[in-house]
Amino acid sequence: MVGTVSKQTKIVRGACPHDCPDTCSMLVTVKDDRAIRVEGNPDHPFTRGTLCGKVSDYLDRVYSEKRVLYPMRRVGAKGSGEFERIGWDEALDEITSRFQQIITEYGTEAIMPCSYLGHEGLLNGLTVGDAFFNRLGATVTERTMCISCTSTAYLMTYGPTHGTDPDTFRHSKYIVLWGCNALSTNVHLWPFIQEARKNGAKLVSIDPVRTRTAKQSDLHLPIRPGTDGALALGMIHVIINENLTDDDYIEQYTVGFAELKQRVQDYPPEKVASITGLAVSDLVTLAREFATTQPSVVRIGVALEKQAGGGQGIRAISCLPALVGSWRHLGGGMLQAPMWPFPIRWDVVHRPHFIKPGTRVLNQWQLGRILNAEIPLDPPVKALFVYNCNPVTQAAEQNKIVAGLARDDLFTVVSEQFFTDTADYADIVLPATTQVENLDLMFSWGHTYVTLNDAAIQPLGEAIPNTELFRRLAEHMGFEEECFKLSDEQLVMEVLDWSSPVMEGIDLELLKSQGFAKLKIEPVPHAEGNFPTPSGKCEFLSSMEVDSNFVLPAFRQGFEEYQPGEPVDPLPTYTPQRESSQSNPDLASRYPLSLMSAKPHQFINSCFANLPKHAKLQGEPQVIIHPNDAGKRNIAEGQMVKVYNDRGAFQVPATLNDMTREGVVVAPLGYWRKISHANNTVNAATSAMFTDMGHTAAVGDSLVEVEAVD
Numbered sequence: 001m002v003g004t005v006s007k008q009t010k011i012v013r014g015a016c017p018h019d020c021p022d023t024c025s026m027l028v029t030v031k032d033d034r035a036i037r038v039e040g041n042p043d044h045p046f047t048r049g050t051l052c053g054k055v056s057d058y059l060d061r062v063y064s065e066k067r068v069l070y071p072m073r074r075v076g077a078k079g080s081g082e083f084e085r086i087g088w089d090e091a092l093d094e095i096t097s098r099f100q101q102i103i104t105e106y107g108t109e110a111i112m113p114c115s116y117l118g119h120e121g122l123l124n125g126l127t128v129g130d131a132f133f134n135r136l137g138a139t140v141t142e143r144t145m146c147i148s149c150t151s152t153a154y155l156m157t158y159g160p161t162h163g164t165d166p167d168t169f170r171h172s173k174y175i176v177l178w179g180c181n182a183l184s185t186n187v188h189l190w191p192f193i194q195e196a197r198k199n200g201a202k203l204v205s206i207d208p209v210r211t212r213t214a215k216q217s218d219l220h221l222p223i224r225p226g227t228d229g230a231l232a233l234g235m236i237h238v239i240i241n242e243n244l245t246d247d248d249y250i251e252q253y254t255v256g257f258a259e260l261k262q263r264v265q266d267y268p269p270e271k272v273a274s275i276t277g278l279a280v281s282d283l284v285t286l287a288r289e290f291a292t293t294q295p296s297v298v299r300i301g302v303a304l305e306k307q308a309g310g311g312q313g314i315r316a317i318s319c320l321p322a323l324v325g326s327w328r329h330l331g332g333g334m335l336q337a338p339m340w341p342f343p344i345r346w347d348v349v350h351r352p353h354f355i356k357p358g359t360r361v362l363n364q365w366q367l368g369r370i371l372n373a374e375i376p377l378d379p380p381v382k383a384l385f386v387y388n389c390n391p392v393t394q395a396a397e398q399n400k401i402v403a404g405l406a407r408d409d410l411f412t413v414v415s416e417q418f419f420t421d422t423a424d425y426a427d428i429v430l431p432a433t434t435q436v437e438n439l440d441l442m443f444s445w446g447h448t449y450v451t452l453n454d455a456a457i458q459p460l461g462e463a464i465p466n467t468e469l470f471r472r473l474a475e476h477m478g479f480e481e482e483c484f485k486l487s488d489e490q491l492v493m494e495v496l497d498w499s500s501p502v503m504e505g506i507d508l509e510l511l512k513s514q515g516f517a518k519l520k521i522e523p524v525p526h527a528e529g530n531f532p533t534p535s536g537k538c539e540f541l542s543s544m545e546v547d548s549n550f551v552l553p554a555f556r557q558g559f560e561e562y563q564p565g566e567p568v569d570p571l572p573t574y575t576p577q578r579e580s581s582q583s584n585p586d587l588a589s590r591y592p593l594s595l596m597s598a599k600p601h602q603f604i605n606s607c608f609a610n611l612p613k614h615a616k617l618q619g620e621p622q623v624i625i626h627p628n629d630a631g632k633r634n635i636a637e638g639q640m641v642k643v644y645n646d647r648g649a650f651q652v653p654a655t656l657n658d659m660t661r662e663g664v665v666v667a668p669l670g671y672w673r674k675i676s677h678a679n680n681t682v683n684a685a686t687s688a689m690f691t692d693m694g695h696t697a698a699v700g701d702s703l704v705e706v707e708a709v710d
Helices: 058-062 088-106 130-136 148-157 166-171 187-198 228-241 247-253 257-264 269-276 280-292 310-323 346-350 364-371 398-405 466-476 488-495 508-514 585-590 612-618 627-632
Strands: 009-015 025-031 034-040 072-074 083-085 111-115 140-142 174-178 202-206 219-221 296-300 333-335 361-363 383-387 411-416 428-431 440-442 449-453 516-518 593-596 623-625 640-644 649-656 664-666 703-708
Touching: 009 449, 025 449, 034 058, 072 088, 088 111, 088 383, 088 411, 088 428, 088 466, 111 130, 111 140, 111 364, 130 346, 130 466, 140 364, 148 310, 166 187, 166 296, 174 280, 187 202, 219 280, 228 257, 228 269, 228 280, 228 310, 247 310, 269 280, 280 296, 296 310, 310 333, 346 488, 361 364, 364 398, 449 508, 466 488, 508 516, 585 703, 623 627, 623 640, 627 649
Parallel strands: 111 383, 140 361, 174 202, 174 296, 202 219, 296 333, 383 411, 411 428, 593 664, 623 649
Antiparallel strands: 009 025, 025 034, 072 083, 072 428, 440 449, 449 516, 593 703, 623 664, 640 649, 640 703
16 A cells, blocks of 8 residues: 555555556555546556556556346346346355256256466465365366467476566667567566667567557568468578578577577578568568667567467577577567566475376367367266356357357356456356455566555455355365455465565565565676576477477466377477468458457456446457459448358458558457447357467468458
């Protein structure tokens, strides 16, 4: 808490809870026990007192008349959104009773949790229910919709390092934003980039779409979706063959250079240009400038991984800074997700010791297939418990998810702040608090500050934090273990290793008085190698044994058992999209357009899409199509079109714009199904396939056709 302004007014320090790399430090003004203002904390060195347009109006969310504030029981048909208010004891009794019935008849694995990053806190976020469901014996859920593939590829190359500190981007001279629309999804990095540009740095954006960021870059390379790995290998070809490498750095601090040199001879610029759709001259210029303009740095976006060969693409990109010695310099190297130094005690978060050997693991990206028994299961899923996510709009094969949730024999519980598309299909809906109503501790996947969020106001209605929800559920299920009795204040002390060297000088009192603190990390971590890999070096030829089914333990609740798949090549390579003319010409002849589901500026996943101000600013759902592609299909500006493939279809107005390259259509993600055209959204057409490693969602590997609707 900052302190009291008057007897009735106080300012409380907090932190944005959303799935965003910026994790903004916030100040909440409270008057007469009501929050009246949320603003950025000007003292935070990275977020610098600003909030994005989504969170600056956060109180619209907190005090919305549409909030779920009481436990509710469904009284109408599934999907109708018809509910009646009940008490907490009644709701918990019904959940407990139904769980026990299901366990008696089918066993504990018939119960499946479903959660994601609707909240990013260490207490109330992604993993808050793990201990409960592991103790219950429920199905273990893989949550790999994003960053699992990226993380696997990054760790194969560099190990768990924070890499380039984003605070040091101001010192960079050549900045490559690769698949990263920073102005919309990483806005607080932008001032550091702008400071670097004022000092002469060049900014390059590599993206199939001329995004807000690409428009402001010095160079935009509109690459074909899914061909990033080929571009990186082509750059390496040029750098090696033109002797632009830092041979001393390679000799001392890398392994596998000879093998990498041989591999990239298969990727000369002319071949890579034909794969990527870029000009040979642009490819060669990019490679030369990246190698010779130091410090050079790459910031990769999570969209890069969501392709058939996403992991190997990131492997290839990751090799670039070590090849040219970028790591020697302040502001050089690579920024993936600098979350690795945070000393999170995953054993406390997951409690994996509760998991019995042989417990099955299901990936919730394939939820539609799971609920419709397309994946053979014994026992079938008979109960689904959803928290911190909205899978109807955010997971693939939307029609299958809806059909599964509509099953009469599926008991569904949803903990939520609003009646989302998913909550409409619940049997029981439970009221969840917002960030200003609960205590939490925030790490970040975009900067290296730990942040404390103090509760600013009492929970509205009968809403409770997720931590309290699972304490109550554990009590009703008769769980006696001490971990289910820890208070939020005790959990704050448990979830971090406060004795870690990176926490030197940081304690809870400091966080309470200041709100945040920067981890003690090295600003130039790899000037002399010191990579946290088995070899201690950057591994072009990785020693980390990875197969197609490998998932880092943190993404499967610390549970390491899995069925091995096909071995992953330890050298970076290029894998074309599964849905492409190269891999599947018959499919491509029927569905010739590549679909990208881009993140919108005003929503965070599906959060805020139901709020009037945000919806108005974002505008109605649309599909952006290149004018030449529209002309071939007799589609006019603003005309209603159907975007479809064998998986499903969605209807939206067409926007004709050359911001996307020919052959690529873009539909913003996050719109709710029930407030969209024809009751469907972009994820009706996306695939539940995985990428080449990490079981990440290959959402960018989808072909469609577009036609006018009469």
